[in-house]
Amino acid sequence: MIKEIFGNNLKKYRNSKEFTQEYLAELLDVSTTQIYKMESGKSFASAEMIEKITSLFGIPPYKFFMTESDLETESEDFQECARYIKSRIDQLFTKDIIK
The missing domain is CATH 1.10.260.40 (lambda repressor-like DNA-binding domains)
Known part of the structure; x- marks a missing residue:
């Protein structure tokens, strides 16, 4: 295999x-x-x-x-991680602006 x-x-x-x-x-x-x-x-x-x-x-x-499905899962995991990082950065900038 x-x-x-x-x-x-x-x-x-x-x-x-x-x-x-x-x-x-x-x-x-x-x-x-x-x-x-x-x-x-x-x-x-x-x-x-x-x-x-x-x-x-x-x-x-x-x-x-x-496999192709492994690569798709890796891509999905990467995208999820990127969304999380973006949301954390957005939260940090929002907190800094409010202060």
Whole structure:
């Protein structure tokens, strides 16, 4: 399961950059077959390869191991946190203005 999640995310992020498998393979100094196998969940990247991939895409490693529903929940949690922070800031400014 984890290999498939990683592979799906690798493909998603590769496509978002409009990279071909061939181009990504060249950037990572691996074969196109290796990229195909990682994306299809047939093989898994080493820790060093994961580091290279996440650095290349500028995406934290943990996001490569999250499903779409995990990412949606993370986004909802972030939005809830942002709303709370905004309300606290608004309260602080209101108190300062009233004083």
